[in-house]
Amino acid sequence: xxxxxxxxxxxxxxxxxxxxxxxxxxxxxxxxxxxxxxxxxxxxxxxxxxxxxxxxxxxxxxxxxxxxxxxxxxxxxxxxxxxxxxxxxxxxxxxxxxxxxxxxxxxxxxxxxxxxxxxxxxxxxxxxxxxxxxxxxxxxxxxxxxxxxxxxxxxxxxxxxxxxxxxxxxxxxxxxxxxxxxxxxxxxxxxxxxxxxxxxxxxxxxxxxxxxxxxxxxxxxxxxxxxxxxxxxxxxxxxxxxxxxxxxxxxxxxxxxxxxxxxxxxxxxxxxxxxxxxxxxxxxxxxxxxxxxxxxxxxxxxxxxxxxx
Amino acid sequence: xxxxxxxxxxxxxxxxxxxxxxxxxxxxxxxxxxxxxxxxxxxxxxxxxxxxxxxxxxxxxxxxxxxxxxxxxxxxxxxxxxxxxxxxxxxxxxxxxxxxxxxxxxxxxxxxxxxxxxxxxxxxxxxxxxxxxxxxxxxxxxxxxxxxxxxxxxxxxxxxxxxxxxxxxxxxxxxxxxxxxxxxxxxxxxxxxxxxxxxxxxxxxxxxxxxxxxxxxxxxxxxxxxxxxxxxxxxxxxxxxxxxxxxxxxxxxxxxxxxxxxxxxxxxxxxxxxxxxxxxxxxxxxxxxxxxxxxxxxxxxxxxxxxxxxxxxxxxxxxxxxxxxxxxxxxxxxxxxxxxxxxxxxxxxxxxxxxxxxxxxxxxxxxxxxxx
Ligand SMILES: Nc1ncnc2c1ncn2[C@@H]1O[C@H](COP(=O)(O)OP(=O)(O)OP(=O)(O)O)[C@@H](O)[C@H]1O
Ligand SMILES: Nc1ncnc2c1ncn2[C@@H]1O[C@H](COP(=O)(O)OP(=O)(O)OP(=O)(O)O)[C@@H](O)[C@H]1O
Ligand SMILES: [Mg+2]
Ligand SMILES: [Mg+2]
Numbered sequence: 188x189x190x191x192x193x194x195x196x197x198x199x200x201x202x203x204x205x206x207x208x209x210x211x212x213x214x215x216x217x218x219x220x221x222x223x224x225x226x227x228x229x230x231x232x233x234x235x236x237x238x239x240x241x242x243x244x245x246x247x248x249x250x251x252x253x254x255x256x257x258x259x260x261x262x263x264x265x266x267x268x269x270x271x272x273x274x275x276x277x278x279x280x281x282x283x284x285x286x287x288x289x290x291x292x293x294x295x296x297x298x299x300x301x302x303x304x305x306x307x308x309x310x311x312x313x314x315x316x317x318x319x320x321x322x323x324x325x326x327x328x329x330x331x332x333x334x335x336x337x338x339x340x341x342x343x344x345x346x347x348x349x350x351x352x353x354x355x356x357x358x359x360x361x362x363x364x365x366x367x368x369x370x371x372x373x374x375x376x377x378x379x380x381x382x383x384x385x386x387x388x389x390x391x392x393x394x395x396x397x398x399x400x401x402x403x404x405x406x407x408x409x410x411x412x413x414x415x416x417x418x419x420x421x422x423x424x425x426x427x428x429x430x431x432x433x434x435x436x437x438x439x440x441x442x443x444x445x446x447x448x449x450x451x452x453x454x455x456x457x458x459x460x461x462x463x464x465x466x467x468x469x470x471x472x473x474x475x476x477x478x479x480x481x482x483x484x485x486x487x488x489x490x491x492x493x494x495x496x
Numbered sequence: 497x498x499x500x501x502x503x504x505x506x507x508x509x510x511x512x513x514x515x516x517x518x519x520x521x522x523x524x525x526x527x528x529x530x531x532x533x534x535x536x537x538x539x540x541x542x543x544x545x546x547x548x549x550x551x552x553x554x555x556x557x558x559x560x561x562x563x564x565x566x567x568x569x570x571x572x573x574x575x576x577x578x579x580x581x582x583x584x585x586x587x588x589x590x591x592x593x594x595x596x597x598x599x600x601x602x603x604x605x606x607x608x609x610x611x612x613x614x615x616x617x618x619x620x621x622x623x624x625x626x627x628x629x630x631x632x633x634x635x636x637x638x639x640x641x642x643x644x645x646x647x648x649x650x651x652x653x654x655x656x657x658x659x660x661x662x663x664x665x666x667x668x669x670x671x672x673x674x675x676x677x678x679x680x681x682x683x684x685x686x687x688x689x690x691x692x693x694x695x696x697x698x699x700x701x702x703x704x705x706x707x708x709x710x711x712x713x714x715x716x717x718x719x720x721x722x723x724x725x726x727x728x729x730x731x732x733x734x735x736x737x738x739x740x741x742x743x744x745x746x747x748x749x750x751x752x753x754x755x756x757x758x759x760x761x762x763x764x765x766x767x768x769x770x771x772x773x774x775x776x777x778x779x780x781x782x783x784x785x786x787x788x789x790x791x792x793x794x795x796x797x798x799x800x801x802x803x804x805x806x807x808x809x810x811x812x813x814x815x816x817x818x819x820x821x822x823x824x825x826x827x828x829x830x831x832x833x834x835x836x837x838x839x840x841x842x843x844x845x846x847x848x849x850x851x852x853x854x855x856x857x858x859x860x861x862x863x864x865x866x867x868x
Pocket of ligand 4: 522646
């Protein structure tokens with residue numbers, strides 16, 4: 188997918204199995220978009236704020252703030268999302284306080300199936316929909332550092348499930364625009380981060396199928412942590428030569444890297460076969476720590492890959 | 497060489513493998529179970545969501561079936577036996593309800609409630625709750641010498657420890673039901689202290705959803721009224737078993753710095769709750785060959801042996817060294833903070849997907865370095 192197409196959307200989801208690099212990719216995309224002059228909102232849906240840790244900045248909270256030039260960020264804690272929603276519904280402040288301060292309220296909210304997810308989805312829509320005085324959108328692009336695929340699927344599905352369940356009334360009317368946004372290929376893309384390994388790769392195929400079944404548009408599959416590629420035959424010759432010279436320990440290190448790369452090839456191929464041309468490969472960075480510098484490097488790599496096509 | 501793990505295998509009845517998502521909990525659980533079978537135990541590994549390739553290789557079926565893994569056929573001679581079971585959440589919940597329901601009708605009424613369907617799958621903590629419940633059940637049956645429990649991939653590794661209490665608290669919300677009943681009967685709630693707050697909440701929910709949901713919530717709690725004690729008793733018994741010396745908790749973690757917070761958080765919680773802790777396993781560590789030196793002589797010699805366009809291997813080696821240094825630092829950090837032992841397991845080129853690679857995994861764990 189071309190960069191211009193990709194960044195012309197309004198809402199980019201970044202999901203994938205646990206620990207595959209969702210937050211890494213989401214921040215990198217935000218950096219890229221901001222660099223091309225967009226005002227970006229990065230939404231984190233996670234009980235612990237990872238974005239702040241990556242960037243070495245104070246905790247990201249429910250209220251958005253500018254964390255880098257033209258990049259705003261907020262963290263959706265579903266408890267606050269539920270509260271905020273209720274607040275919007277209750278006309279009088281004193282009622283709101285009485286309801287929400289009640290211990291039983293939380294339990295009740297848990298009992299209402301999907302309320303957490305619905306209000307989280309609602310908050311994402313609400314932020315996307317914010318306007319300036321002149322009617323233009325407040326943010327040019329919203330990027331969601333989404334939860335892992337299982338929970339993310341619930342978030343993507345909840346508007347549709349709600350509409351099907353309640354059928355009419357205010358909730359249906361409020362949910363319809365969320366569903367419209369999520370299913371609109373002009374505005375929304377669900378992007379998946381995958382490692383070139385067996386389980387993440389097969390889960391990616393399954394998840395993509397499930398997203399399609401919701402009529403929600405799929406974007407790019409980011410294959411993360413790709414090891415360097417080497418010519419196997421030449422590597423064998425070289426290893427032999429080094430081993431003969433008593434450098435077995437060097438060979439051991441090199442071959443652990445080479446073998447991993449060879450193993451990955453199969454899964455890179457599977458992912459490419461299924462998702463090309465919407466595939467972006469991100470190399471494994473052999474760095475002891477992961478900071479802003481590495482994120483910029485990844486952003487640059489994504490930029491090059493997407494510009495080539 | 498360390499025999500701490502073997503000691504646990506011999507002395508404990510339950511080994512629980514916790515940790516954040518994707519760190520290798522399922523792999524470690526299966527590998528420990530293999531070790532136990534090799535030590536002559538009859539062991540069950542209760543896994544959650546194993547990689548398909550691994551499940552296929554071991555012949556594990558979905559749906560609460562205790563399947564014997566034919567170790568001999570798979571090329572592993574072990575005096576003990578290995579069973580594996582993949583937890584089916586919904587089925588386990590249904591079984592539990594059947595067990596604690598006084599009559600078949602009560603159970604049926606609960607099964608047909610839409611909220612029940614939702615709670616067994618969507619309520620945060622329900623997976624963890626039922627996993628604990630299942631362990632308790634199997635343990636009581638006495639069918640195995642040892643149960644190895646793989647924990648579910650939770651957003652927070654801690655969730656599974658808090659699940660039993662959360663679940664019981666939730667079901668104890670019968671008080672809501674009393675008020676709902678009053679609300680439906682009289683249109684308002686009699687209890688003075690709740691007037692206003694809850695009443696306006698109910699009105700609100702009714703206004704936006706059309707009342708249907710309220711009725712379902714009410715029905716749900718009504719059906720559960722008589723079952724609460726059963727739930728509470730079992731949950732207490734589960735916690736008691738986990739706190740006893742029959743159980744031990746292991747924490748699996750990755751070598752990146754980001755793993756530290758979550759591992760410490762989980763460790764603190766385990767200590768706080770008085771649960772017996774075993775050790776940490778740091779998985780996917782970049783190990784250097786024993787006695788590896790990267791000095792000027794070595795570099796010079798290497799340089800003389802390779803072509804100009806093979807220079808990239810210098811880069812590889814140096815990066816690998818820095819990764820392995822990082823891993824060691826993170827490991828040392830864990831030890832100095834917790835004063836607990838830590839096992840290192842290397843990153844393998846290939847994912848761990850069959851008996852041979854599980855065996856390799858556990859051999860590496862056993863013979864590898866243990867830091868303390
Ligand atoms: N291309 C890469 N090269 C090397 N390491 C990487 C790369 N991408 C990510 N990582 C490492 O993987 C770790 C996990 O990445 P990240 O936090 O982005 O994953 P995640 O999918 O958001 O995790 P979670 O599911 O916990 O939210 C990072 O700390 C980083 O060290
Ligand atoms: N030391 C290792 N070297 C290489 N691959 C490994 C190693 N340990 C685990 N893996 C692989 O990593 C993947 C994830 O491991 P595993 O499924 O055990 O993690 P998990 O903690 O159970 O994940 P989840 O939280 O999703 O349940 C598997 O494909 C497994 O084969
Ligand atoms: Mg993340
Ligand atoms: Mg697992």
